[in-house]
Amino acid sequence: MADVIYDVIIIGCGVSGFAAAIYSARFKLNTLIVGKVSGGTINNAKEVENYPGFKSISGIDLGDRIRDHATSYDITLKETEVISVEKNKGGFTVRTKKEDFSGRCLIFATGTAHRKLKIPGEERFHGNGVHACALCDGITYKGRTVAIIGGSDSAAREALILSEHARKVYIIYRGNDIRAEPINKKRVEDNQKIEIIRNTNITEIMGKGRVVESVMLDKEYKGSKVIALDGVFVNIGHVPLTSLTHSLGVKLNEKKEIMTDTEGKTNVAGVFAAGDCTGFFWKQAITGVAQGCTAAYSAYNFLKR
Amino acid sequence: MAWQILVLVIIGSIELTGATRVITMEKKIIIYSADNCPWCRKLKDFLLDNSVEFIEKNVNLDHEAANEMITKSGQQGIPVIDIDGKVIVGFNRDAIEQELGL
Ligand SMILES: Cc1cc2nc3c(=O)[nH]c(=O)nc-3n(C[C@H](O)[C@H](O)[C@H](O)COP(=O)(O)OP(=O)(O)OC[C@H]3O[C@@H](n4cnc5c(N)ncnc54)[C@H](O)[C@@H]3O)c2cc1C
Numbered sequence: 001m002a003d004v005i006y007d008v009i010i011i012g013c014g015v016s017g018f019a020a021a022i023y024s025a026r027f028k029l030n031t032l033i034v035g036k037v038s039g040g041t042i043n044n045a046k047e048v049e050n051y052p053g054f055k056s057i058s059g060i061d062l063g064d065r066i067r068d069h070a071t072s073y074d075i076t077l078k079e080t081e082v083i084s085v086e087k088n089k090g091g092f093t094v095r096t097k098k099e100d101f102s103g104r105c106l107i108f109a110t111g112t113a114h115r116k117l118k119i120p121g122e123e124r125f126h127g128n129g130v131h132a133c134a135l136c137d138g139i140t141y142k143g144r145t146v147a148i149i150g151g152s153d154s155a156a157r158e159a160l161i162l163s164e165h166a167r168k169v170y171i172i173y174r175g176n177d178i179r180a181e182p183i184n185k186k187r188v189e190d191n192q193k194i195e196i197i198r199n200t201n202i203t204e205i206m207g208k209g210r211v212v213e214s215v216m217l218d219k220e221y222k223g224s225k226v227i228a229l230d231g232v233f234v235n236i237g238h239v240p241l242t243s244l245t246h247s248l249g250v251k252l253n254e255k256k257e258i259m260t261d262t263e264g265k266t267n268v269a270g271v272f273a274a275g276d277c278t279g280f281f282w283k284q285a286i287t288g289v290a291q292g293c294t295a296a297y298s299a300y301n302f303l304k305r
Numbered sequence: 306m307a308w309q310i311l312v313l314v315i316i317g318s319i320e321l322t323g324a325t326r327v328i329t330m331e332k333k334i335i336i337y338s339a340d341n342c343p344w345c346r347k348l349k350d351f352l353l354d355n356s357v358e359f360i361e362k363n364v365n366l367d368h369e370a371a372n373e374m375i376t377k378s379g380q381q382g383i384p385v386i387d388i389d390g391k392v393i394v395g396f397n398r399d400a401i402e403q404e405l406g407l
Contacts, residue, residue: 037398043343060343081399097399127380127394137382139339139365210379 006032008299009094009103011082011244014040015063015285016275017109018070019292020299024107025073027300032101033070034078034094039063040111041276042285044133046161051285062285085244091270092248105270105302107295108245108258109288110277112238117149121205121212122234129212130205131233134158141166141231147215148172149202150235156180156188158235163193170227171196172217197221205232240277253279264295272298332405334358337374337385339365345384348396355407359386 008024010017013035024031042048045059054062071077080096087093091104114132116122122130131137134148138161146166148159151173157180162169171178171188176198178185188194197217204216206226214228221227240257242250251259251267257279264272272295275288334352336359338345352359362370364383371381377392378385386393388404401407 037344037347037396039343039347043347046341058343060346079398127378127382128375129381131382136342136344139342140371140381140383142365 004030004102005090006030006076006101006103007303008032008105008107008296009034009092009101010107010109011035011085011094012040012109012111012241012275012277013038013067013077013079014109014111014275014288015042015066016111016288016292017107018066019289020107020109020274020296021070021075021077021292022066022073023293023296024299025070025075027296029296029300029303031073031075032078032094032103033075034080034082034096034101035109036079036081038067038077038079044135046135046157048285066289082244084247086247105272105299107264107292107299108242108250108266108271108273108277109275109292109295110241110244112240112276112283114234115237115239117202117234117236119202119204121207125205125207125210125212125232128210129207129231131231132235134161134233137231138162138165138233143167144230145228146170146231146233147202147227147229148233148235150237151175151178151180152235152237153180153184155235156184158233159194160184160187160191162233163191166193168229169194170229172200172202172215173198174201175199197227202232238276238283242277245271255279260291260295262294263298264291265298270299270302272296272302332389333360333387334389335360335362335387337362337364337370337378337387338383339363342383344396348384348386348401351396351398351401355405357405 007029008031010020010033013033021033042059042063047056048062049056084095092106094101142165145168147170148155149172159169159171201218202215203218207213214226217225248268258273260273260278274291274295276283364371374385378394393400
């Protein structure tokens with residue numbers, strides 16, 4: 001059993017978790033933040049242009065700044081994976097591979113993972129022609145042809161990153177019109193290397209040995225269902241990482257996101273949540289940060305009772 | 306190239322609360338990375354924070370290194386770390402800590 005009993009244990013060290021840690025520390029709560037890699041999802045953003053106070057900053061720099069801000073306070077940061085969470089007499093036990101921690105209340109800020117296509121070829125070519133992060137892996141496609149699957153703002157921006165390296169970038173989207181922020185949509189439309197294939201699904205990723213050669217579409221595009229290319233970047237949204245909450249009976253919505261009220265409270269007393277792992281409809285760094293600070297305030301009020 | 310002649314023996318040390326324990330490792334560590342790759346930066350920061358020395362090969366500038374990485378790891382995503390022949394893809398902190406005995 002852990003010796004220290006933390007007032008608050010924050011699970012997840014993305015921007016939402018660190019924002020919660022800043023407020024929690026300022027409320028003089030004994031705070032532990034435990035998560036796999038500091039910064040989380042924002043590390044994958046090449047440029048963040050909508051976080052107030054920074055006209056343009058790389059995602060990793062923003063994440064590092066928020067982390068450094070949080071760790072300038074008297075908090076404990078452990079970068080490791082949480083394996084399970086349980087209720088104990090005075091609160092909760094959080095287990096990692098190395099250590100167990102005890103806390104009076106919990107804030108989940110566990111974010112999301114990339115959603116998979118679940119089509120033939122995806123697993124076979126994973127990391128080798130099938131990728132999820134243009135900023136991370138796009139560089140290896142210099143002068144080649146790639147496709148982004150998806151039509152969100154994030155997909156549009158990933159296509160723009162890929163166009164810096166690749167010769168040709170297809171955006172393959174099941175809907176009619178990509179849902180990018182107008183400013184990014186215009187950038188995509190003005191980019192000569194990017195071609196959008198609308199109202200179309202990809203049904204298989206094909207290749208020889210370890211090399212991706214083409215994808216199969218569910219309808220013909222320019223006379224063929226097969227498109228020759230070298231790499232596929234999947235950007236069809238995210239799935240929430242909320243399985244740790246099951247043991248506590250935390251209510252999830254139909255997408256398996258944590259249900260919270262406007263104060264960041266879940267249905268379980270002493271359990272709060274913030275950021276992309278919640279059912280909040282808009283998933284951005286700034287909204288996650290706001291939810292993090294709200295959850296910390298609610299935790300403070302809960303402990304004060 | 307510099308990295309071809311460089312064979313580094315790493316001496317890593319970590320401090321544990323209460324007592325200071327010096328861990329001496331004799332492991333050859335190579336990382337495959339590229340500029341502007343966020344998880345490569347996280348990996349490098351982690352190794353530097355733990356005083357672990359490593360050889361860095363830039364797969365964007367060095368084709369031979371890129372091929373070497375693909376052969377070793379069976380894939381082309383970065384970063385890749387090779388710790389004395391044990392190859393770990395991505396920045397998997399728990400797995401790297403275990404391999405380094407941190
Ligand atoms: C390519 C891309 C570009 C984007 N660009 C922008 C942008 O320009 N502006 C903007 O505002 N937003 C942007 N976003 C969205 C933004 O990144 C997210 O909304 C935000 O980072 C979510 O933060 P979070 O802290 O809620 O979750 P995350 O950042 O996902 O953090 C969750 C953390 O919890 C950890 N975790 C999960 N499970 C466990 C476990 N079992 N044990 C330990 N740790 C665990 C994870 O490892 C991670 O560190 C972008 C997203 C992407 C993918």
